[in-house]
Amino acid sequence: GIQVEQSPPDLILQEGANSTLRCNFSDSVNNLQWFHQNPWGQLINLFYIPSGTKQNGRLSATTVATERYSLLYISSSQTTDSGVYFCAVSTSGYALNFGKGTSLLVTP
């Protein structure tokens, strides 16, 4: 099956800092989504982005499908950004394969 690798596995930031999370995948995909799992376990959809660039507030994402990677940018991080960020991809369109995630801790 398709392999999804996320880096870095862990990240500690001070409030206000910027960060870039990376997702590499091993095959062509027709579905790519980024999720944030907060400390209470809730999974929040951040972006549906099989290709191109999108922005939502302090977050933005870019997927370069031809090179099989996606980047999630977090600017001016806040403590509420803490949690685990997952990249998930699919070749079927619907059955998402999740990476192991990047665990982010933002300190005051």
Add this chain to the structure above:
Amino acid sequence: NAGVMQNPRHLVRRRGQEARLRCSPMKGHSHVYWYRQLPEEGLKFMVYLQKENIIDESGMPKERFSAEFPKEGPSILRIQQVVRGDSAAYFCASSPPEGPYGYTFGSGTRLTVV
């Protein structure tokens, strides 16, 4: 506009009992997906359903697990004769009729088998 509703939030079952997990998709969503999150394995796809149809159950264990999404009512994930290894967080997601363009996940059901 309520999101994806899962219940119960926490479920404790003794080994050998049955567990029933419920999921009501977002209003207007007709596609339901179940995922399981195990500490060492991460999030894994289990099954994809539309009303009265199982579209893909390739991620479901072959025995003891079943899922349905009836014409009326919530989607049900059923685990018979639970074992300790079934302890996990089970998440349901839904997407609109146009397709899987941006899942909305429920809050999950944490199943503990004692």
